[in-house]
Amino acid sequence: MSVLEIVILLPIVAALAIWLGAPVRATSVGAAIINLLIVLGLLFQFKSASVEAGGMAFTKARVVLENPAITFGVGADGMSLILVLLTALVTLAAVWQIAKDKPAIYHIASLLIAGGGLGAFLSTDVFFIYAFHELALIPTFLMIGLYGHGEDSHRKAVAWKTTIYLGAGSLILLAGLAWLVLEYSGGQKLTFDLNALRAQAASTPLPVEKQGMIFFVLLLGFGTLVSLFPLHSWAAPAYATAPTPVAMLHAGVLKKFGLYGLIRIALPLLPQGAQVEWVQQALLFMLLGNILIMGFVTIAQRSLDQILGNSSVMHMGYIFLGIAAGTEIALQGAVLLMFAHGISIALLFALAGRMRNQLGTLELSKLGGLASHAPVFTVLFAFGTFASIGLPGLANFAGELMVFLGAFGGGGSSTIGPLQWTVIFALWGVVMSAVYMLRAYRSIFQGTASAGLFMNDPALSQRIPLILLAAALLIVGCCPWLLLGLLKSLAAAPVAAM
Numbered sequence: 001m002s003v004l005e006i007v008i009l010l011p012i013v014a015a016l017a018i019w020l021g022a023p024v025r026a027t028s029v030g031a032a033i034i035n036l037l038i039v040l041g042l043l044f045q046f047k048s049a050s051v052e053a054g055g056m057a058f059t060k061a062r063v064v065l066e067n068p069a070i071t072f073g074v075g076a077d078g079m080s081l082i083l084v085l086l087t088a089l090v091t092l093a094a095v096w097q098i099a100k101d102k103p104a105i106y107h108i109a110s111l112l113i114a115g116g117g118l119g120a121f122l123s124t125d126v127f128f129i130y131a132f133h134e135l136a137l138i139p140t141f142l143m144i145g146l147y148g149h150g151e152d153s154h155r156k157a158v159a160w161k162t163t164i165y166l167g168a169g170s171l172i173l174l175a176g177l178a179w180l181v182l183e184y185s186g187g188q189k190l191t192f193d194l195n196a197l198r199a200q201a202a203s204t205p206l207p208v209e210k211q212g213m214i215f216f217v218l219l220l221g222f223g224t225l226v227s228l229f230p231l232h233s234w235a236a237p238a239y240a241t242a243p244t245p246v247a248m249l250h251a252g253v254l255k256k257f258g259l260y261g262l263i264r265i266a267l268p269l270l271p272q273g274a275q276v277e278w279v280q281q282a283l284l285f286m287l288l289g290n291i292l293i294m295g296f297v298t299i300a301q302r303s304l305d306q307i308l309g310n311s312s313v314m315h316m317g318y319i320f321l322g323i324a325a326g327t328e329i330a331l332q333g334a335v336l337l338m339f340a341h342g343i344s345i346a347l348l349f350a351l352a353g354r355m356r357n358q359l360g361t362l363e364l365s366k367l368g369g370l371a372s373h374a375p376v377f378t379v380l381f382a383f384g385t386f387a388s389i390g391l392p393g394l395a396n397f398a399g400e401l402m403v404f405l406g407a408f409g410g411g412g413s414s415t416i417g418p419l420q421w422t423v424i425f426a427l428w429g430v431v432m433s434a435v436y437m438l439r440a441y442r443s444i445f446q447g448t449a450s451a452g453l454f455m456n457d458p459a460l461s462q463r464i465p466l467i468l469l470a471a472a473l474l475i476v477g478c479c480p481w482l483l484l485g486l487l488k489s490l491a492a493a494p495v496a497a498m
């Protein structure tokens with residue numbers, strides 16, 4: 001068994017062991033720690049590892065079917081390793097934060113979501129990339145409906161809405177992937193192997209207009225899973241209602257699957273599809289909806305969980321901007337921002353969950369003055385807040401800066417086209433982020449709570465995963481080259497012709 005197969009299967013096996021009666025917390029946290037250590041080892045070995053077809057290292061393939069050709073293949077390049085590191089960090093923080101009085105299903109669901117995410121990021125077969133993501137969605141729906149916050153009717157309504165949206169997005173995505181496989185199989189034996197499909201795309205590319213149509217179908221499918229505007233309305237209620245570890249893992253990790261799929265599958269196989277004029281214009285309008293419209297929606301929120309949920313939707317627009325630009329610097333910035341957003345939103349949801357447990361509310365009007373009672377909590381929340389608004393020195397800043405620079409220079413033309421105008425409008429999103437996050441921070445930690453609420457700092461042992469997430473934001477923010485150095489194998493997409 002290869003090391004990547006171990007990384008994928010370890011959380012799934014740990015979930016099964018807990019279901020069969022193994023010690024819950026020790027098994028869950030132990031599996032998360034072991035996986036993080038393995039991933040860190042892979043990161044150190046990556047540059048010296050032998051790279052095979054498609055720029056992948058640590059590859060392994062097991063034939064499942066001959067015709068159609070389906071292979072359980074695994075492999076890792078710089079982008080997938082960055083997202084696997086994100087998954088390992090957030091998984092450890094999520095399972096560590098689960099209170100001891102919670103049932104075992106919290107740990108089982110969290111581990112299954114993590115295993116599904118890891119499988120999607122490390123698989124080299126389109127069938128398994130899709131299948132692992134679907135595996136991770138099932139516990140998400142169930143946990144929202146059974147153990148989410150709020151009244152029973154509200155939980156079930158949010159769970160059904162999330163199921164319908166993501167189910168529809170998955171069906172559209174399945175249709176797009178099937179269309180792609182059929183086109184590149186060329187009447188021969190069907191293959192789902194991503195490297196074989198990329199080789200076929202390089203030798204006999206599809207007509208440009210057909211690339212645009214398939215890319216748009218994939219954009220709708222992947223975009224629904226990422227909450228691309230206007231297919232976003234499921235996301236904020238789902239995150240606000242979901243149990244804390246599920247919100248951390250879905251918003252921090254699983255939401256990146258759609259973005260990963262566009263960069264891993266759509267851009268290499270349909271290199272001109274994103275640059276077809278009507279596809280490009282549609283994508284630019286939709287991502288501006290994420291940034292500007294959702295920015296205003298987030299400013300209007302008066303509850304921390306709704307602010308964080310809508311903020312997560314808004315920040316996806318920046319990553320879609322990097323994908324729309326298609327330049328190397330913009331794509332690298334998009335991957336870095338995927339990591340940074342995942343860490344920062346997971347940290348903020350973890351802290352919001354602790355606040356809800358101790359205070360019983362996340363309404364800003366009822367909070368205030370917590371800095372005097374919980375100084376460590378205040379500092380940790382500041383890391384998440386300032387990372388979210390793109391403060392220099394924290395990880396989000398480097399990713400956003402690279403996306404803006406790569407997008408504004410897209411096409412190499414001195415004229416200002418639609419892509420450049422989109423960047424100009426998108427920059428106002430940074431101002432909006434500062435408005436709603438700083439207002440929330442002031443309302444929670446300064447002044448005096450009108451309801452007389454106060455909270456204590458987390459115990460020393462509970463601070464460890466939170467400090468780990470904050471440290472990741474700081475280290476990557478000060479030394480982004482630690483991750484960017486891994487992205488040398490990220491294939492450059494064609495420069496946008498604007």
